[in-house]
Amino acid sequence: MITRDEIREISEIYSPEGCALTFYYQPALPLDKSHRHEAILVKDLVRSALAESEKHGRNDCARQDLERILGMADQFQGNSRQAKAIFACYHRGIWREYDLPPMLTRTQLVVNSRFHLKPLAPLLEAKPRVLVAAIDRTKARIFELADEKIVEKQDFFTGLPRKGKSDGFAGYDGGHAERRELNDAMAHFKTVADFLLAYTQRSGIERVAIGCRDEIWSEIKPNLHKYTLDRLVGHFRVDAKVVLPAEVKEKVDYLLAEDDGRKKLDLLREVIGEAGRNGRGALGLRRVLRSLEMGEVQTLLLEDKFAAPGVQCTNCNHIDINMSHSCGVCGNPTIAIEDVADPLLARAMAAGIDLHYLPANGELDRVGRIAALLRFRADQNTSMKLAV
Ligand SMILES: [Zn+2]
Missing domain, CATH: 3.30.1330.30 (Ribosomal protein L30/S12)
Structure with missing residues (x-):
């Protein structure tokens, strides 16, 4: 990630000859599997900047930096879900490379007298940490989404927390021994709701999202505590048994974007x-x-x-x-x-x-x-x- 101080420092660099090269790489969406296009797109951008330099003498001082990026293009062939920013000015000996969360609007290349910083704007907004529960009548899986990463933290089967997950919620023992014999759905929803409350309160997580089938949302919601409801970003449709963490993240990102848009x-x-x-x-x-x-x-x-x-x-x-x-x-x-x-x-x-x-x-x-x-x-x- 890039810090605010680094951005400020980069913003102060001035190249009167117009040799400041800014390159942003944004990976394709997870659903788009055509990673080959990513490398091709990067190569096209660099080649047209190089052609520009040959035709009009523009960008000439950025030639070395452009060729260096061209040499890196194959790295962008889908082996990374990270976005990237490069700020380079060969004559000033500047080459700064940053891995970024994949939140840029697009891949782009600009050669100018100043580095181009506006594409960083979406990254400078703080995104909340979100606790996510994917719930059905017998099972619940708990995820934490933070810094563009989703981690499965805990799972429940008919109200019983399963122990032994290495990244489980430390110190949480369920505390509901008396309920362990009840395996009906309501007790299960209640146990999960209690867990969500305890987890959000202890961890200071800002938002909560619930994934479930549409028909059970009306049964789950009354069990959620007010503290949780106050932090609810929304619910989404999902099959808790089979959903993959990446799919959960995609759904929650969508809810967050909607919520963010409204705000x-x-x-x-x-x-x-x-x-x-x-x-x-x-x-x-x-x-x-x-x-x-x-x-x-x-x-x-x-x-x-x-x-x-x-x-x-x-x-x-x-x-x-x-x-x-x-x-x-x-x-x-x-x-x-x-x-x-x-x-x-x-x-x-x-x-x-x-x-x-x-x-x-x-x-x-x-x-x-x-x-x-x-x-x-x-x-x-x-x-x-x-x-x-
Ligand atoms: Zn002045």
């Missing part, structure tokens, strides 16, 4: 509402940039297709969308930036701002594909305003 939409509407009443909302690049430089931003919302050219001051790092050669703040020379999203993300990370990345979204599109929820307004006494 982001709520947040976006809150920001739009706040901006509409001249409150703690900033819409559009110009307004967001100003709020960022004033230290007002609490949460940044960035749409997938957001991109805008601009300039950045070589002295004070002020970012401006007026393409002026001198800084509007301190008067020093500026340099052109292909996409202000890159320095903007780096700055947001350095300031510890929450980042939310939205796939294509009509509402955010209409306000300029970028928006921010503010913690205060420097030009208003917001705390007074909120208190009223």
